[in-house]
Amino acid sequence: MQTTTTMAARTEGASKIYGTGDTEVRALDDVSIGFNPSQFTAIMGPSGSGKSTLMHTLAGLDPLTTGKTFIGDVELGSLSEKDLTLLRRQKVGFIFQAFNLIPTLSAIENITLPVDLAKGQIDKAWVDNVVKTVGLADRTSHRPDELSGGQQQRVAVARALASKPEIIFADEPTGNLDSKTGGEILDFMRSAVRELGQTIVMVTHDAVAASYSDRVVFLADGKIVDEMANPTADAVFDRIKNLGD
Amino acid sequence: MLNLTLRGLLKNKIRFLLTSLAVVLGVTFVVAAFVVTDGLRSTFTQVSSDIYSTQDFNVRGTGENDFERSPVPGELVDQITAIPGVTNVSGYVEADQTYPIDDDGETAEPFGPPRFGISWSGNPIDNFLLLEGEGPDEPDEFALDQNFFDDFNFTIGETYSVISEAGGLEEFTLTGTFRFGIEEEVSVGPVFVAFEPETAQRFLGLPDQFQEIAIAIDPSANADEVQSQIDALLPADAAVITGEEAAEEFVEGFAGFFSAFRAILLTFAFVILFVSAFLINNTFTIIIGQRIRELGLLRAIGATGRQVRQSVLIEALAVGLVSTVLGTIFGLGAARVLIWILERFGASFPDGPLPLELRTIIWALVVGVVVTMVSAYIPARKAAKVSPMEALSETGGLEEARSGRRSIIGGLVALAGIAGTLFGLFGSFDEATPRLIVLGIGAVLSFIAVAILSPLLVKPVVALVGAPISAFGARAGKLATSNASRSPQRTAGTAVALTIGLALVSTVTIIGASLKSTVSDALSNTVTADYIVTAFGQLPEGVVDEVAALPEIGDLTVFAGDDAMIGGEEIYVEGLDFTTITSLINADLSEGSYDNSGDQTVLFRDYAEELGLGVGDTLEITFPTGTTQGFTISGIFDDNTFFDNVSIDFADYQKYFENDEVGALIASGADGVSPEDARAALDGSLDLYPQLSVQDQAEFLAETEGQIDQLLAIINVFLGLSVLIALIGIVNTLTLSVFERTRELGLLRAVGMTRRQIRRMVRWESVIVAVFGAVLGIGLGVLFGWAISDAIPDDIVASPTFPIGQLIIFVIAAVIVGLVAAILPARRAARLNILDAISS
Structure with a gap:
């Protein structure tokens, strides 16, 4: 077991309950898990397993009913709405399935948006490096509607990386892409972890996508049911098939 | 289909309310105009039959x-x-x-x-x-x-x-x-x-x-x-x-008073409704843009284009009907307020019930329902053209009219508008009413042209207005600037209400300023007299003699005037003291002289030319007493700022009109008497006549300007109501935009935009839209003001004056309108639940 100080993010006995009485849904049920820095983790599970809820609570978008979540050493439950926002733009990156970009901003403006919002200094060398790595160097002044779906997701990944966050959450980042383009994005995410030392937690239900990660966590009915290190697509696929058992 | 429309209405109560509000205000004004004048008339009828x-x-x-x-x-x-x-x-x-x-x-x-x-x-x-x-x-x-x-x-x-x-x-x-x-x-x-x-x-x-x-x-x-x-x-x-x-x-x-009063109120009602029509049109356009997938789905499952169009028109009908009912109720209340205000201004109205005549209700319906339906018609047609495929397309959205076609249509309407306005201003008309109608049509067309063309101006103007905001407002400011220019048609449609309102307000303000500067110039250039004595009506008998007898007073001259007949037409003939006039007024003649030898006249050059007469010719004047007398033209003047077409010597005036009454006198202090002493003597002598006003030049000017300012203030208060409509329009558009951009706002919040930054972004967008409208409006106002000042005869308005300070205040007012309009939409945007927003 690692010491808590080295974790990029973690939960302690995290539970999330929606509704009350008959309509009560236990989306997360006493989940304790940590994510190491410079690791690419995939969270898998069927619909309603709580994987999205886990990600949202970890990112400070949704408060827990009981338990604690940490980004680095900061416990999110004690933060005000404003502090949570500031924490998100400084320490957390996001990649969503779709609609990742502000349509009125150019690619480069989208990438530097979190830094701009924080009125922070842009680490130009780092941003240039990121932009070059995602292969967008000649498209930085384009608007999102002038980019293909794959290019848009690459901008989203670059945006998530631009502020050098402690952790990046990706919600089905390749869900809207064809497998070839999706593969390129996942390749890039993996190299961001391996070469740039970033930490990524990705929610997915695609075994192939999960196979790009270093570690797969399986969720069912709000509980962690299994883990797998250095997964392959086939192994993940087999495991999911049996997840209900 | 009807069921679906009505459910849609109930689900979007705020949108419904905001759209209605504009129509409600217009109907309120129409109803108040009729009710107040009907009420006054019926009470007067009652009173007079009692008397x-x-x-x-x-x-x-x-x-x-x-x-x-x-x-x-x-x-x-x-x-x-x-x-x-x-x-x-x-x-x-x-x-x-x-x-x-x-x-x-x-x-x-x-x-x-x-x-x-x-x-x-x-x-x-x-x-x-x-x-x-x-x-x-x-x-x-x-x-x-x-x-x-x-x-x-x-x-x-x-x-x-x-x-x-x-x-x-x-x-x-x-x-x-x-x-x-x-x-x-x-x-x-x-x-x-x-x-x-x-x-x-x-x-x-x-x-x-x-x-x-x-x-x-x-x-x-x-x-x-x-x-x-x-x-x-x-x-x-x-x-x-x-x-x-x-x-x-x-x-x-009193009938003339009633109809004039009603015409004024109805004119303001028309302005408000005209502005409201743009707001309704814009709102429906935005709503249909947002519902494009829903409409596409309806088309895909078998609704005809006609059915889709009808569903939009039914929504407009519902808005129109509800607005008419509310507007009628508010109109009755507004009528009471109007009477109360008029009474505060010194008018006296008998008490009595306010009659709501059938004619008033019919007008309210026509105005409320028809204006709404007409405004919604173009969006409804666009809705009918939505193809089933659009339900499936990812981006969707109504295609904005291409700029080429827009320029051509807008250009044609603008030409018609300019032609109408110019013809109204400079064309020759026998009466004022047809001139005003032509002018009104010209102005309405010009505004419609502005509404059609202004989307083309959004990008450049917003870039200009947004530049300091982007610099000052950081990322929120830059986002606001780009939001304001992302849908030019929407921004222009929202701003046009403010454009029209401020165009009217600045036109009136410019004409007022020109009027004031003309009076001021004329007074300081022409009148050398120290004091001006006037009454509301004629000066009491004996006043002229009393003032003339004061040792402290030097030169003195009088003005009188009455109607006489010249060449079969009724003409205002002035009586001036030809002996003393030039010592107090620089009313130099360009030809001839003021001849006080009797039966002599001086004419304004234009009038003399109209009659085909010159110095030395004879002009026959028929007086109300029946006497006809030939007058020799002894002089011609070019500047008619102070004098009308025909002036005769005061001695002749008294003789032929058989009337000693004097409208005003002007005088200067005697040589060697201090202004204080002269004034004190004048005041002391006229102390017994409190209805007289004794003023020096500065006081006279201040009073005249004060009267002009008061009139301007009243007109601008009513025109200001159209600015209120504009404010509602901005609230409406922003609310709809915030709703439309839910996911985008959620994303911004997720990547670290604070609520405060979100609010600031919405606020800046609102300010940019408002300033865009104001800049356009003031620009138009300057053009209108300039054209109208030019059209008004030079003796009333010599040259246009542009009160820069006031125009700047209007821009600041627009900024405030923008800030106020943004309060609720900004709060709404900031309070969005991030999870709901990004998963919607």
Whole structure:
């Protein structure tokens, strides 16, 4: 077991309950898990397993009913709405399935948006490096509607990386892409972890996508049911098939 | 389909409310305009039939109004009394400009209600009721209207000075108070100062004459017989009418006022509705853009284009109907407020219920429903063209009209608008009404052209306006700037209400400023006199002589004027003192001279050219007395700022008009007398005439400018209501945009935009839209103001003046409108739940 100080993010006995009485849904049920820095983790599970809820609570978008979540050493439950926002733009990156970009901003403006919002200094060398790595160097002044779906997701990944966050959450980042383009994005995410030392937690239900990660966590009915290190697509696929058992 | 439309309406209550609000305001104004004028008219009708119910017949001079009617001989009263069947006869005289001076030396202010001196017969047929003390029975007594008595400081039994135009200053003892109306008080505006009949005739300048004779007869007498007997006694310029006819005449006397008043209110209502129409059009366009997938889905499952169009029009119908109902209710309330305001301004209105006539309701419906439906028609057509495929497309959205086509249509409408405006301004018309209609159509077309063309201006103007905001407002400012220009049609559609409102307000302001600077220039360039003495009406008799006799006063000249006939047309002829005029006014002639040798005239060049006359020619003038006299043209002037077309020497004026009355005098201090001493002497000499105003040039200018400013303020308050509509429009668009950008806002929040930054972003966008509208509006206002100033004759407005300070204030006001409009949408945007927003 690692010491808590080295974790990029973690939960302690995290539970999330929606509704009350008959309509009560236990989306997360006493989940304790940590994510190491410079690791690419995939969270898998069927619909309603709580994987999205886990990600949202970890990112400070949704408060827990009981338990604690940490980004680095900061416990999110004690933060005000404003502090949570500031924490998100400084320490957390996001990649969503779709609609990742502000349509009125150019690619480069989208990438530097979190830094701009924080009125922070842009680490130009780092941003240039990121932009070059995602292969967008000649498209930085384009608007999102002038980019293909794959290019848009690459901008989203670059945006998530631009502020050098402690952790990046990706919600089905390749869900809207064809497998070839999706593969390129996942390749890039993996190299961001391996070469740039970033930490990524990705929610997915695609075994192939999960196979790009270093570690797969399986969720069912709000509980962690299994883990797998250095997964392959086939192994993940087999495991999911049996997840209900 | 209908069910679906109605459910959609109920689900989007805020949108429904915001769209309705604009129409509600327009309908409110229309209803208030009709209700107030109908109410006033019906109350006046009631009042007048009450007043004249005591009379069976009324004898007075023939003519359209009191000014044209000559008085009837006093002996008629006795002659009529002698007719069998006549039971009661009372003669009546009255004269405006009759002022008693109270214990504090105060009297009526020049712009207060008219003060009528009247004869007090004590006969109830005259409809005056004694309230306190006694009626004036002796030649040195007077009584006062209770309202007048209450407003000023008088004590019954004391002696006071009273001034009349004809009688000058005299002392009378106050005997009591009274009111107009026996059964209930009738307040028609003027207040009364009453004298015993013979005194009234003498003091008011109508010795042994009456203006009206009220007659009551025995109910059993043959009315027709009595009437023809009375008629037989009358001179040619007098007539006998029945009490009912007199009542109708009384009401008709106010008819012009009612219709003018209504026309003004309806004009403002039209402006508001016109602005509202753009707002409704814009709202429906945005809503349809947002519902494009829903509409596409409807088309995909089999709805025809026609059904889709109808569903939008039904929504418009519902908005129109609800707005009409609310607007009618608010209109009744607004009518009360309007009357209250007018009463604060000194107008006096009788109490009474406010009638909601069928005609008013029909107009409200026409205005509320038709305006809404027409405004929604273009969006409805676009909705019908949505293809089923659009339900499936990822991006969706209504295609904005291509800029090429937009420029052509907009350009054509603009040309028509400019042509109409110019023709209205500079074309020749016989009457004012058709000119105003042409001008109105031109202005409406110009505004429509602006609405069509302004989307083309959004990108450049927003970039300009947004530049400092982007710099100052950091990322939120940059996002706001790009949000404002992402849908040019929407931004322009939202701003156009403000554009129209501010175009009108700045036009009025520019004309006002030009008017003021013309007066000021003319005064400082032309008038060398130190003092100007005027009255509301004519100067009392003797004033000119008194002032002329003051040793502290040097040069003095007078102005008089009345209508005479020249070449079959009624022309205002001025009486100027040709001997003294040039010493006080730089009214230099370009040809000839002011010849005071008698039967000489000076003409304005344009008028002389119109008549084809020059210096040395003869001009024939026919005076109201019937005399026709030839005048030799002794001079021609080019600048008609101060003088009308025709002026004659004051001595001739007195002779031919048989009238000594003077409208104003101007004078300078005598040589070697300090301005303080001259002023003190002038004030002291005129102290007895509180209705006179003695002003030096600066005071005269300040008062004139003050009057112009007051008028401008009233007009701008009403036009300002269209700015209120504009504010509602911005709120509406922003609310819809915030709703539309839910996911985007969620994303911004997720990647670290604070609520405060979100609010700031919405606020800046709102300010940019408002400033865009204001810049366009003020630009148009400058063009209109310039064109109108140019069209107005030079003696009224010489050249346009642009009050830069005020125009800047309008831009600041627009910024405030933007900030206020953003409050609710910004709060809504900031409060979005991030999870809901990004997963929607």
